[in-house]
Amino acid sequence: MSDPASIIHVSELTKIFKVPEREAGLRAAAKSLVRRKNREVSAVDGISFEIAPGEVVGFLGPNGAGKTTTLKMLAGLLYPSGGEARVLGHVPSRRERDYLRRMTMVMGNRNQLQWDIPALDSFELNRAIYRLRREDFLEMRDELIELLDVGDLVRKPVRNLSLGERMKVEIVAALLHRPQVLFLDEPTIGLDVTMQKRIRTFVAEYNLRHGATVLLTSHYMADVEALCKRVIVIHHGRILFDGALSSLGDEFAAYKTIGVVLENGNAPLDEYGEIIHREEGRVTLRVPKAETSRVAARLLNDHDVLDLTIEEPPIEDVIELVFAQER
């Protein structure tokens, strides 16, 4: 049963690809003329989740985990092999016009704008494709141009824009019809830090202004930390975690870090935990989560402590741990 409050409902969604396979060499090539060998690869293996209207959810996983395949199924690009998906009440694979008018998908490594003409002409084409009233189109276009600060860029032929500039005008084009659901597949890939930040700020602003639901994949944890309260971690086509980003560490990290500055900076601390960093008197220890309080108390008891902090491990490390565990 789907949650009536959800805008994206996914139940046991599966995608299996048939991949041709053969050995190297002439003999194998000749053999494949007569008999082809195929292997079935399960890219998405029965995943289920619900997303509420207005949520911004990070979809995390290593390369080949099934993130993009899932997004493509939700956008209607791929037919699922099994299970069910509903977005905005529509079955995406039917690709109904009413559905396509209310969602968008931005792929960071793909350009959908006309290459040889200014982006403004592509925007105009999108106005016609999405059947927008001119006044609505102009209002939204100008709002997006302002939000992304691309006023000077939209009159240049797209081929003359840098990667980051192209991505910004690409986003403008993708949002002209005010989609209610955004699928963002690596929207900041290959961009410099400033441009990444700009796009993150924009997505957050768009979400606030229009109440849009966002499902985002990114390899940059900064994107996820800045935008997503909730993350879904996928690996080998299966969901490993679905919950608050803040609780990811609680669930998967078996350790915490203790940063300590002692009066006697050279005191040996090996017995308290694994020393992972030592710099200018400050020592960072990795200790099992369950023993954190006891180790901190011992440190305070045994030494003259000038400063002591207990921290969760960095989110990148936690994600790495999640993938490593593959439970």
Add this chain to the structure above:
Amino acid sequence: MSVDAAELPVAQLREEGRWRSLLDFYLTTMRTAVAEQLQYRVTNYFYMLGMIAEPVIQLVVWTTIADQHGGSVNGITAGEFAAYYIVWTLVRNMNIVFGAPFWEWRIREGQLSGQLLRPMHILHYDLAYFAGWKFVVIGLWVPIAIGLSLVFKPDLHPTPLEIVVFVFAIWGAYLIRSMFQGVIGMLNFWTTRGAAVFDLYMATELLLSGRLVPLQLMPGWVQTLANFLPFKWTFGFPIEVLVGHMSPASLMLGLGVQVLWIGIGYVLFKFAWTAAIKRFSAVGG
């Protein structure tokens, strides 16, 4: 249904009437195509020069043969050959569509994914884009046609009815060819060897359409066979409308046959598209 989407707090855009919007889409896409093509003036002229090489060679060969045979071959005079091949250049350009081989590129480069995300059928997009492109080509064709006419002196005296039918026939040819090229292009969803089928299609078209030589010069059984296949209705028929001396009934019958092939092509395209899209693996992005 998971949610009543109408209740969502997101701004909704109003939609214009369906037919008016579709017309707007066609005109906008055609304008975009013209704008894109105008970026490459030199490329366009080289393209046109390449395009007229084939008919000019044919013209020289057939007018020479006609001169050596007392002025005509199978009843076609040198002036009629000139008319045939000059009109051929326009019909050939009208017959440029989103070609079957480009479907592979479209899939591989991820272009198809982008187009699938939009609420507009790909057939509309292809038809509109290449229709716009025609206007650039026709603009470039006019001086070339004038030049060829001055050199080869075509025997061309169309009636107003023939001119009107010709205008419809060249667009009919465009639609028929778009549908069939699309169907062949979609073979790429099933096989990576779609090019072989395309080559076979092109060879058959070359012989049975009037593209290589006027069908009048072909054996009787070939002419009969050509009547029952789509190829003639994309080349030979539109040319004959203008240069031949067809009766009004034959002109109307020809247009009717074109409509029939457009219908058959559309059904095949739709059938192929519905099946193909289920096989799409979006590998290109």
